[in-house]
Amino acid sequence: MSNPTIPDIVIGRLPIYLRALNRMIQEDKDYTSSHELGERLGISSAQIRKDLSHFGEFGKQGTGYNVTYLHDQIRHILQVDREWPMAVVGVGQLGRAVANYRGFQARGFRVVCLFDVDPAIIGQEIAGMTVQPMSKLKDEIQRLGIQVAMISTPLETAQLVADQLVEGGVRAILNYAPITLAVPPDVHVQYIDPVAHLQRMTYYLKP
Amino acid sequence: MSNPTIPDIVIGRLPIYLRALNRMIQEDKDYTSSHELGERLGISSAQIRKDLSHFGEFGKQGTGYNVTYLHDQIRHILQVDREWPMAVVGVGQLGRAVANYRGFQARGFRVVCLFDVDPAIIGQEIAGMTVQPMSKLKDEIQRLGIQVAMISTPLETAQLVADQLVEGGVRAILNYAPITLAVPPDVHVQYIDPVAHLQRMTYYLKP
Numbered sequence: 001m002s003n004p005t006i007p008d009i010v011i012g013r014l015p016i017y018l019r020a021l022n023r024m025i026q027e028d029k030d031y032t033s034s035h036e037l038g039e040r041l042g043i044s045s046a047q048i049r050k051d052l053s054h055f056g057e058f059g060k061q062g063t064g065y066n067v068t069y070l071h072d073q074i075r076h077i078l079q080v081d082r083e084w085p086m087a088v089v090g091v092g093q094l095g096r097a098v099a100n101y102r103g104f105q106a107r108g109f110r111v112v113c114l115f116d117v118d119p120a121i122i123g124q125e126i127a128g129m130t131v132q133p134m135s136k137l138k139d140e141i142q143r144l145g146i147q148v149a150m151i152s153t154p155l156e157t158a159q160l161v162a163d164q165l166v167e168g169g170v171r172a173i174l175n176y177a178p179i180t181l182a183v184p185p186d187v188h189v190q191y192i193d194p195v196a197h198l199q200r201m202t203y204y205l206k207p
Numbered sequence: 208m209s210n211p212t213i214p215d216i217v218i219g220r221l222p223i224y225l226r227a228l229n230r231m232i233q234e235d236k237d238y239t240s241s242h243e244l245g246e247r248l249g250i251s252s253a254q255i256r257k258d259l260s261h262f263g264e265f266g267k268q269g270t271g272y273n274v275t276y277l278h279d280q281i282r283h284i285l286q287v288d289r290e291w292p293m294a295v296v297g298v299g300q301l302g303r304a305v306a307n308y309r310g311f312q313a314r315g316f317r318v319v320c321l322f323d324v325d326p327a328i329i330g331q332e333i334a335g336m337t338v339q340p341m342s343k344l345k346d347e348i349q350r351l352g353i354q355v356a357m358i359s360t361p362l363e364t365a366q367l368v369a370d371q372l373v374e375g376g377v378r379a380i381l382n383y384a385p386i387t388l389a390v391p392p393d394v395h396v397q398y399i400d401p402v403a404h405l406q407r408m409t410y411y412l413k414p
Binding site: 008011012014015016018019020023040041042077078079080082084086093094096097098100101103104107108109147148150171172174178179180188190191192193194195196197198199200201202203204205207 | 215218219221222223225226227230247248249284285286287289291293300301303304305307308310311314315316354355357378379381385386387395397399400401402403404405406407408409410411412414
C-alpha cells in the first residue's frame with residue numbers, strides 16, 4: 001500500500017476526479033477549481049481540496065488547478081500512467097462486451113487474455129484473442145505477469161476462479177458475479193452488481 | 208425518501224445483505240447471525256447489527272436471524288418485493304448484455320423496453336423486445352409508468368438521454384456511461400464505471 005494513512009474512500013474518489021479532468025482536457029479547458037470540479041461531480045469543494053491535500057499541493061490560490069498537470073499527477077498516484085494487462089474469466093455476453101470495450105486503454109488497462117470453461121467457447125476468437133481453457137489460467141497469467149483480472153462467470157464458479165487467479169499472482173479482481181469473494185488480505189476486490197445499485201435506489205422511490 | 212435520518216451508505220449495504228441472505232436460502236440455511244453474515248461479507252458484525260437496527264428488531268438473542276424472514280424484510284424495505292419495469296437506452300454490446308441478463312427478475316426488476324439512436328439497431332428484436340427510436344422514449348416511459356432506467360450509451364449522449372428520461376418520469380438511473388450526470392435533486396443516479404473500480408485498486412499494486 002502506497003500510504004496506509006490515506007483512507008480507501010479517498011482513493012475511490014480519485015478515479016472520479018480523473019474522469020472529470022479528462023473530460024475537461026477534451027473540452028480544451030486549461031484551468032479549473034475545486035469549486036468547478038465539485039459542481040460537476042456533486043461533491044463539496046472542501047472535500048475535493050481535502051482529498052487532494054493527502055497527496056501534495058496541486059493548485060495555486062487564485063488560478064486554481066492546471067487541468068493537465070492535476071490529471072497527470074492523479075494518473076501517477078493511481079499508477080495508471082502505465083498499461084496493466086488484464087485477464088477476463090468467463091466469456092459469456094458480459095465477458096464479450098468487456099473484451100471488446102474500447103474504454104480501457106486510454107485509462108490504463110488492456111485485456112490480453114480470455115478464459116472460459118465451455119468447450120463451445122474455448123478456441124473462439126474474440127477481440128483478436130483466442131479464448132483459452134481454465135486449465136491454462138494459472139500458467140498463462142504467471143507467464144504474462146498479470147496482476148489484474150475480471151471475473152464474469154456465473155456466481156457458482158466465481159470463488160473457484162478467484163482462488164486460481166490469486167494462486168497465479170493476481171492482486172486486483174473486478175468481480176461481476178453477484179457474490180462476495182473470500183481472498184487473502186493483500187488481494188483487492190471490487191464488485192459490480194447492477195442489481196445492488198438498482199436496489200439502493202428503489203428504496204427512495206414511491207411505488 | 209422513506210426515512211431521511213437513515214444514511215444512504217446504510218441503504219447501500221442492504222442489497223449486499225440481501226444477496227448474502229438469498230445465497231443462504233439457496234443453501235437451505237434457516238438461521239444466521241450478524242457474526243456469520245459479517246464473516247461472509249467482510250463487514251463487522253457490529254456494523255451489521257447497527258445497520259439493521261435502523262429498521263427494527265429482526266433477530267433474537269441466542270437464535271440469531273431467521274434467514275427467510277430477514278430476507279423478506281429487507282426486500283420489503285428496499286421495495287424489491289415487487290417488480291420494477293426498466294428502460295434500457297443504448298443497445299450496443301453492453302445494452303444487449305443488460306437486456307439479456309437473467310439476474311434481474313428474481314431481484315425486483317424487469318427490462319421492458321429498449322431504445323437507441325442508430326437506424327441499424329432500431330427495429331431489431333432483442334430478448335423479445337423491439338428496439339425503439341429515441342423519439343419514442345419520453346412517451347413510452349410515461350405510458351408504461353417507468354421510474355427506473357439504465358443508460359448504456361456513449362458518454363457524449365448520456366446527459367441528453369438522462370434529461371429525456373427525467374422528463375418522462377424516471378427517478379432512478381443506473382448510468383454505465385463514464386460521465387457524472389446533472390439531474391434534479393429528487394432523481395437518484397448510480398454509476399457503473401469498471402475502469403474507475405480498476406483504478407481504485409491499482410493504487411495499491413506494486414508496478
